C-alpha cells in the first residue's frame with residue numbers, strides 16, 4: 168500500500184527553486200535583452216494567488232501602508248511586507264534572484280557599469296545593508312474601479328538591482344477589467360516606446376527597474392524605463408511586487 172503524505176497547508180506545493188528551474192532562462196534572458204520585460208507564465212497557482220491577496224487587511228504582515236493618491240502616485244493602495252516575508256514570497260525572491268543576476272551582470276558589462284551582483288540573494292542583501300538599505304521592499308498592491316498606478320521606478324537608495332518581478336494575483340476579465348501592466352522605454356533623442364504586458368492570474372512579469380542597454384548600430388546605448396498600471400475599469404485587482412534591493 169502506498170503511503171500518502173499530506174503536505175501542511177501553509178507549504179507551497181512546489182519549492183520556489185523547482186518552479187523557477189522549470190522556466191527556459193535562456194529564452195527569458197533573450198526577451199529581457201530585446202524588450203526589457205519577459206513573462207513567466209503560471210509562477211503561482213490560483214489558490215496561492217488567493218492566499219497572498221487575502222493577507223492584505225492583516226497589518227501584522229506589513230511594515231507600512233501607502234495610499235497612492237496622497238503622494239500623487241496614482242489611485243489605489245499598497246503595503247510593504249515585513250521581515251520575515253511569507254514563505255512563498257521570500258522563497259521566490261531568493262530563487263529568482265540568481266537567474267536574474269546573470270542578466271543584470273551582462274547588462275552592467277554592456278552599459279560600462281563597474282558593478283557585479285553576487286550570485287546569492289543573501290549576499291546582495293548584505294551589500295544593501297552596508298549601504299543602509301535594510302527595510303524589505305516586496306509589496307502587495309490593491310486596486311478598485313478607477314484606480315491606476317502612475318509610471319514610476321522603484322528605487323529606494325543608492326543600490327538598485329536592475330530587474331524586478333510582479334505577479335498578477337487576480338484574473339483579468341473575471342475579477343477585473345482594464346488594469347493593464349504598462350512599461351515605457353525612453354530612448355535618448357528618440358520617442359518613447361510602450362509595452363502592454365498581457366498577464367493572467369498567477370503570471371509574473373520580470374522587467375527592468377530603471378535602465379537597460381540596447382544594442383544600436385554604434386554599440387550599446389542606455390534606455391530609461393518606467394512601469395505602471397492603466398486604470399482599472401471594473402472589479403478588484405491585486406498584485407505582489409518582488410523587488411530585490413531593500414530600502415533605506
Ligand SMILES: O=C(O)CCC(=O)C(=O)O
Nearest residue numbers: 308333348396406407408
Ligand atoms: O500592480 C502592478 O501590476 C504593478 C505593481 C508595481 O508597480 C510593482 O510591483 O512595482
Ligand SMILES: [Fe+2]
Nearest residue numbers: 319321394408
Ligand atoms: Fe512598481
